[in-house]
Amino acid sequence: MFDLNGRKALVTGATGGIGGAIARALHEQGAIVTLSGTRRSALEELAASLGERVHIVEANLSDKDSVEALVPAAETAMEGLDILVNNAGVTRDNLFMRMKDEEWDTVIAVNLTAAFRLSRAAVKGMMRRRYGRIINIGSIVGSTGNPGQGNYAASKAGLIGMTKALAAEVASRNITVNCVAPGFIESPMTDVLNEKQREGILGTIPMGRLGQGGEIASSVVYLASTEAAYVTGHTLHVNGGMAMF
Amino acid sequence: MSDVADRVKKIVVEHLGVDAEKVVDNANFIDDLGADSLDTVELVMAFEEEFNVEIPDDAAETIVTVGDAVKFLEKNAA
Numbered sequence: 001m002f003d004l005n006g007r008k009a010l011v012t013g014a015t016g017g018i019g020g021a022i023a024r025a026l027h028e029q030g031a032i033v034t035l036s037g038t039r040r041s042a043l044e045e046l047a048a049s050l051g052e053r054v055h056i057v058e059a060n061l062s063d064k065d066s067v068e069a070l071v072p073a074a075e076t077a078m079e080g081l082d083i084l085v086n087n088a089g090v091t092r093d094n095l096f097m098r099m100k101d102e103e104w105d106t107v108i109a110v111n112l113t114a115a116f117r118l119s120r121a122a123v124k125g126m127m128r129r130r131y132g133r134i135i136n137i138g139s140i141v142g143s144t145g146n147p148g149q150g151n152y153a154a155s156k157a158g159l160i161g162m163t164k165a166l167a168a169e170v171a172s173r174n175i176t177v178n179c180v181a182p183g184f185i186e187s188p189m190t191d192v193l194n195e196k197q198r199e200g201i202l203g204t205i206p207m208g209r210l211g212q213g214g215e216i217a218s219s220v221v222y223l224a225s226t227e228a229a230y231v232t233g234h235t236l237h238v239n240g241g242m243a244m245f
Numbered sequence: 246m247s248d249v250a251d252r253v254k255k256i257v258v259e260h261l262g263v264d265a266e267k268v269v270d271n272a273n274f275i276d277d278l279g280a281d282s283l284d285t286v287e288l289v290m291a292f293e294e295e296f297n298v299e300i301p302d303d304a305a306e307t308i309v310t311v312g313d314a315v316k317f318l319e320k321n322a323a
């Protein structure tokens with residue numbers, strides 16, 4: 001089950017905690033993987049630890065030209081693209097009333113607009129090949145909201161709506177589009193929390209612990225597999241019971 | 246019939262799975278040949294590939310019949 005031998009996957013934000021785990025898991029299932037991020041050395045380090053079947057394409061997702069070059073470069077490197085994982089994401093937290101336009105724009109550009117452009121580019125080839133998997137990494141916050149994260153919550157909720165619309169459009173071509181929405185996951189993004197914040201958060205998670213990147217990655221593997229062919233437009237919440245839908 | 250028209254018709258027949266007799270110049274992709282809007286996008290992609298041209302979105306919107314496609318490609322394809 002969940003064999004991805006010969007499948008070609010592009011993972012954005014592969015230099016991050018969750019993206020690295022996703023790339024590793026897809027690779028372990030046999031996929032050819034293109035790692036993307038902005039930090040060359042981190043990309044090379046991950047590529048070296050994975051070994052064969054790995055490509056690197058640097059891209060700055062807040063730059064339109066760089067975004068638009070990414071899918072064609074990955075398609076050239078792997079001779080195709082079956083699985084797109086839009087995982088790169090940023091936060092620029094601020095109280096709503098204090099939020100700068102720049103903080104809003106950056107988060108929407110990287111988390112939502114880049115995912116739109118990459119999906120638009122990827123779906124072309126997927127339609128031609130009559131097969132594809134697009135997986136967007138959302139967040140629990142896209143469904144629940146969170147004080148101080150108006151921009152981030154909007155971007156993640158936007159991903160959910162975009163996922164459903166695109167899923168409906170391309171379902172007849174054997175292409176599925178889904179979201180995975182993590183709760184609190186151990187990663188550089190959550191390492192910045194102090195002890196008190198951490199304890200406060202743990203109190204809200206029925207499972208009593210943060211999640212692991214690997215637990216997000218295995219959900220992505222499932223949605224990327226042929227076994228998940230009939231699942232589309234779905235948001236899979238992986239949050240230790242923190243919110244139930 | 247021109248060579249371009251032949252190639253266009255072949256693509257339409259293959260892609261939409263319709264009878265060749267139905268693929269006449271004034272056949273509308275959606276109304277007469279049963280295409281959905283996604284099919285029309287795919288047809289344009291197939292034309293681009295076959296004729297090695299780029300069909301910009303505003304031009305693609307004006308291609309609604311088989312004849313429209315033939316005319317556009319005769320004018321723009323190398």
Ligand SMILES: NC(=O)c1ccc[n+]([C@@H]2O[C@H](COP(=O)([O-])OP(=O)(O)OC[C@H]3O[C@@H](n4cnc5c(N)ncnc54)[C@H](OP(=O)(O)O)[C@@H]3O)[C@@H](O)[C@H]2O)c1
Pocket residue numbers: 012013014015016017018019036037038039042059060061062087088089090110137138139140181182183184185186187188189190
């Ligand atoms: N950790 C959590 O608890 C949690 C919870 C819910 C949702 N998520 C979501 O999960 C995803 C991964 O998060 P993470 O925890 O792994 O975060 P992370 O470790 O901070 O990684 C973020 C990734 O995004 C990439 N990125 C950021 N800005 C970019 C840009 N302008 N261009 C290209 N790449 C850019 C980074 O690449 P470079 O470093 O190479 O620039 C990095 O690989 C994000 O979408 C996040 O919103 C995380």
